[in-house]
Amino acid sequence: xxxxxxxxxxxxxxxxxxxxxxxxxxxxxxxxxxxxxxxxxxxxxxxxxxxxxxxxxxxxxxxxxxxxxxxxxxxxxxxxxxxxxxxxxxxxxxxxxxxxxxxxxxxxxxxxxxxxxxxxxxxxxxxxxxxxxxxxxxxxxxxxxxxxxxxxxxxxxxxxxxxxxxxxxxxxxxxxxxxxxxxxxxxxxxxxxxxxxxxxxxxxxxxxxxxxxxxxxxxxxxxxxxxxxxxxxxxxxxxxxxxxxxxxxxxx
Amino acid sequence: xxxxxxxxxxxxxxxxxxxxxxxxxxxxxxxxxxxxxxxxxxxxxxxxxxxxxxxxxxxxxxxxxxxxxxxxxxxxxxxxxxxxxxxxxxxxxxxxxxxxxxxxxxxxxxxxxxxxxxxxxxxxxxxxxxxxxxxxxxxxxxxxxxxxxxxxxxxxxxxxxxxxxxxxxxxxxxxxxxxxxxxxxxxxxxxxxxxxxxxxxxxxxxxxxxxxxxxxxxxxxxxxxxxxxxxxxxxxxxxxxxxxxxxxxxxxxxxxxxxxxxxxxxxxxxxxxxxxxxxxxxxxxxxxxxxxxxxxxxxxxxxxxxxxxxxxxxxxxxxxxxxxxxxxxxxxxxxxxxxxxxxxxxxxxxxxxxxxxxxxxxxxxxxxxxxxxxxxxxxxxxxxxxxxxxxxxxxxxxxxxxxxxxxxxxxxxxxxxxxxxxxxxxxxxxxxxxxxxxxxxxxxxxxxxxxxxxxxxxxxxxxxxxxxxxxxxxxxxxxxxxxxxxxxxxxxxxxxxxxxxxxxx
Numbered sequence: 001x002x003x004x005x006x007x008x009x010x011x012x013x014x015x016x017x018x019x020x021x022x023x024x025x026x027x028x029x030x031x032x033x034x035x036x037x038x039x040x041x042x043x044x045x046x047x048x049x050x051x052x053x054x055x056x057x058x059x060x061x062x063x064x065x066x067x068x069x070x071x072x073x074x075x076x077x078x079x080x081x082x083x084x085x086x087x088x089x090x091x092x093x094x095x096x097x098x099x100x101x102x103x104x105x106x107x108x109x110x111x112x113x114x115x116x117x118x119x120x121x122x123x124x125x126x127x128x129x130x131x132x133x134x135x136x137x138x139x140x141x142x143x144x145x146x147x148x149x150x151x152x153x154x155x156x157x158x159x160x161x162x163x164x165x166x167x168x169x170x171x172x173x174x175x176x177x178x179x180x181x182x183x184x185x186x187x188x189x190x191x192x193x194x195x196x197x198x199x200x201x202x203x204x205x206x207x208x209x210x211x212x213x214x215x216x217x218x219x220x221x222x223x224x225x226x227x228x229x230x231x232x233x234x235x236x237x238x239x240x241x242x243x244x245x246x247x248x249x250x251x252x
Numbered sequence: 253x254x255x256x257x258x259x260x261x262x263x264x265x266x267x268x269x270x271x272x273x274x275x276x277x278x279x280x281x282x283x284x285x286x287x288x289x290x291x292x293x294x295x296x297x298x299x300x301x302x303x304x305x306x307x308x309x310x311x312x313x314x315x316x317x318x319x320x321x322x323x324x325x326x327x328x329x330x331x332x333x334x335x336x337x338x339x340x341x342x343x344x345x346x347x348x349x350x351x352x353x354x355x356x357x358x359x360x361x362x363x364x365x366x367x368x369x370x371x372x373x374x375x376x377x378x379x380x381x382x383x384x385x386x387x388x389x390x391x392x393x394x395x396x397x398x399x400x401x402x403x404x405x406x407x408x409x410x411x412x413x414x415x416x417x418x419x420x421x422x423x424x425x426x427x428x429x430x431x432x433x434x435x436x437x438x439x440x441x442x443x444x445x446x447x448x449x450x451x452x453x454x455x456x457x458x459x460x461x462x463x464x465x466x467x468x469x470x471x472x473x474x475x476x477x478x479x480x481x482x483x484x485x486x487x488x489x490x491x492x493x494x495x496x497x498x499x500x501x502x503x504x505x506x507x508x509x510x511x512x513x514x515x516x517x518x519x520x521x522x523x524x525x526x527x528x529x530x531x532x533x534x535x536x537x538x539x540x541x542x543x544x545x546x547x548x549x550x551x552x553x554x555x556x557x558x559x560x561x562x563x564x565x566x567x568x569x570x571x572x573x574x575x576x577x578x579x580x581x582x583x584x585x586x587x588x589x590x591x592x593x594x595x596x597x598x599x600x601x602x603x604x605x606x607x608x609x610x611x612x613x614x615x616x617x618x619x620x621x622x623x624x625x626x627x628x629x630x631x632x633x634x635x636x637x638x639x640x641x642x643x644x645x646x647x648x649x650x651x652x653x654x655x656x657x658x659x660x661x662x663x664x665x666x667x668x669x670x671x672x673x674x675x676x677x678x679x680x681x682x683x684x685x686x687x688x689x690x691x692x693x694x695x696x697x698x699x700x701x702x703x704x705x706x707x708x709x710x711x712x713x714x715x716x717x718x719x720x721x722x723x724x725x726x727x728x729x730x731x732x733x734x735x736x737x738x739x740x741x742x743x744x745x746x747x748x749x750x751x752x753x754x755x756x757x
Contacts, residue, residue, distance in 0.1 A: 057342065126382065126385075126387045126389075129388070129389045129390055130389075133382055133384040133385040133387065137385060137386075137387040137388075139387065139388065164337070183335075183336045183337065184329075184334045184335055184336060185334075186332075186334060188332065189329060189331070189332040189334055191329045191332075191334050191335075191336045193336075193384065193385075197367075197384050198384075199314075199315050199327065199336055199384060200314070201314050201315065201329030201330060201331050201332060201334070201336075201737070203331065203332070240388065241342055
């Protein structure tokens with residue numbers, strides 16, 4: 001009986017792909033995947049894995065299934081060979097393209113939490129279910145961006161502005177001026193969030209003037225190395241599992 | 253102030269527009285006289301497809317809020333359909349061992365309070381989103397999906413609480429309940445168990461010492477209504493369990509299955525109940541909308557509750573006391589002679605399911621079902637998508653027999669005062685597939701309804717004459733809604749793959 005339980009447990013562990021070998025996966029990836037997805041996984045003939053919903057969001061078993069069986073009707077072929085090969089490829093792809101797979105960022109998380117408040121970050125960003133809405137929700141930022149990307153956003157926020165957060169000022173016929181961020185636009189309409197957090201749908205016909213400003217409404221933080229480390233440690237803990245805004249549909 | 257008057261004309265703030273369940277809009281720019289000029293304004297194609305689309309969008313101040321199944325939501329510019337934000341719910345990962353979690357990926361929409369939106373999710377949780385950017389604010393699990401509980405209804409905001417029930421009453425494992433949560437924190441304020449436990453009032457309607465009540469069903473899988481002046485929440489319940497069609501192990505009325513409950517909003521205590529179908533053995537859930545309306549009744553103004561029930565009777569109750577006032581069949585039925593003056597049905601003999609199959613009307617799908625009805629205070633008519641059909645019932649299930657009598661489906665306009673059907677608009681073509689598309693009525697005297705075949709149809713609310721239609725090209729299992737932005741009225745309907753919105757050219 002006990003032996004059976006152990007065997008069953010071992011089977012479950014194997015089924016979940018434990019004991020995967022990312023370095024072996026790297027070699028397999030280079031031989032079997034890199035031709036289309038690129039050596040760094042940033043795409044080529046085939047999609048950029050760093051932006052793939054399947055890679056970034058789905059549990060490993062889903063990615064394993066696609067690696068193992070391919071995607072019928074597309075150029076993605078099934079992988080010949082043992083299941084272990086596919087699991088190792090999954091391990092490698094996740095290690096390079098899925099944020100939050102590395103070691104936790106070092107630093108004083110509580111001090112970082114204090115900085116997040118005292119610097120005014122919470123006025124525009126939500127973490128832990130509270131905060132402002134003018135900037136992106138950071139509740140699961142560590143699962144969406146690498147630490148390097150988060151660091152860049154803190155120190156140089158204008159370097160990369162997410163779709164939906166570009167500064168805009170519009171003058172609406174008979175309704176005055178609205179300053180805010182541009183959520184979406186097309187040839188006939190614009191959707192704007194005012195600085196006060198009110199959403200507005202506007203038709204171009206009623207706009208007297210549109211000023212799309214470069215950069216971002218977020219000020220660059222000037223922090224000591226220690227403070228930056230603490231803030232990054234705090235942000236690295238923001239891994240709310242049930243939140244997936246702004247992935248995939250930004251320009252829908 | 254009349255019922256529901258707190259909702260500004262152009263907004264649609266709750267599943268049935270306001271908390272009355274009337275699904276009636278005071279907008280009248282689109283009228284019976286000009287509705288033929290309705291044209292497409294925009295469409296929104298949903299990125300992923302849910303199992304079914306049963307959702308009604310909400311609109312407040314020009315922004316439209318849409319759920320797509322229990323795992324996705326969007327905020328759109330209500331004039332153009334352009335996306336403002338999108339939310340994707342990350343379903344918790346599969347349990348250890350890799351077994352996928354049981355998901356119920358259909359959903360009937362949001363509730364809205366201040367800057368918070370509330371929706372049920374595919375894993376039987378209730379979540380709050382920030383209406384401005386779709387951020388997840390809090391999440392609470394109502395019950396375990398592995399025990400067959402699910403949550404698919406649009407929640408209802410009552411004061412500073414959000415109320416939501418559960419589905420699963422056909423699975424033989426569920427004991428129904430209704431929950432109220434704090435809008436700000438998600439903390440549970442109260443729970444009402446719809447099957448009373450030992451020692452509780454109503455438990456005597458279950459076999460003494462038996463176990464059936466533990467899986468007694470009475471699920472709460474649709475949206476209720478609320479009367480702020482009375483402080484009462486009205487919620488309806490589904491069939492009893494553990495077995496839908498075999499009542500042998502649950503002798504008795506099986507309270508509070510197939511009932512409407514009036515609960516005190518503050519505490520969740522039961523003020524009164526009315527059971528439409530005592531000891532149901534036909535899966536005739538009473539989860540149809542309990543519509544609140546005020547009208548003169550036998551010479552004096554009364555606060556009423558009206559429901560077109562799945563058992564094919566139309567009911568009017570006094571919603572202050574629960575007093576039974578009227579019960580008239582609106583669809584084909586053979587199970588009851590009549591509803592007695594005390595409110596109990598007088599059953600015909602030999603209507604219980606049999607091993608050989610007992611032929612009873614309505615069939616298992618009922619005289620109607622959860623699809624939203626509407627009521628117009630202008631016409632005094634109650635508009636319901638009805639089904640005239642019969643079927644065989646066995647202790648183990650049901651079968652329909654289209655050869656013996658082909659099912660008919662139609663919109664029926666019921667005169668609330670008499671319970672008589674004033675007019676009927678029949679859906680043509682094969683009606684074996686059950687229609688779950690609801691109705692919506694406006695002050696322009698137009699009743700909008702959708703067919704199972706994908707047609708969105710505008711009917712003259714007074715005569716039932718078809719005035720306009722549009723083929724959306726796919727199944728519709730939702731009800732239309734209407735709103736206005738900058739003085740222009742729009743009508744929206746959700747299909748399986750898209751939202752279509754119309755306005756006058």
